[in-house]
Amino acid sequence: LSQLEAAGGNPSMETLWALAVALGVPFSALVEPPTPMVQVIRAGEGPTVRSDRSSYVATLLSASPPGARRDIYAVDLEPGTAxxxxxxxxxxxxxxxxxxxxxxxxxxxxxxxxxxGDYMAYRGDVPHRYEALEPGTKFVLIMQHV
Structure with missing residues (x-):
């Protein structure tokens, strides 16, 4: 919208509504200013959960927003118990x-x-496990839900 206005155009509501329908986006997406999408969580900060049965500690970095289906965790794991x-x-x-x-x-x-540096993807809808083989093991875990 701002590019149209900068070029001297002032589209009508009907034009914008038709454009929104054609693009498959809400009308508000064409008229509201964008909101910042930057979020920083410093290492060692953020909400954590701990396992009672192992040294597994996960920090939630990004919960799945409405319409998206993924969660991202920073995981610290120490040798000992899987x-x-x-x-x-x-x-x-x-x-x-x-x-x-x-x-x-x-x-x-x-x-x-x-x-x-290694990456792995696997089914999470079956029993699975994680076991640290070295002290100070860290990984990012992305859970994708369909």
């Missing part, structure tokens, strides 16, 4: 990017050993 996870809702896929250390992760019977 983190066994029950199946999530049907269709869930987990994505892991290891930033430090080494971890064995994946569905039971299909685990893979991952090191810093």
């Amino acid at each position: 983190r066994a996870s029950d199946p999530h809702i049907p269709g869930t896929v987990e994505h892991i990017v290891v930033s430090a250390g080494r971890v064995t992760a994946g569905p039971e019977g299909e685990e893979a050993e991952l090191g810093a």
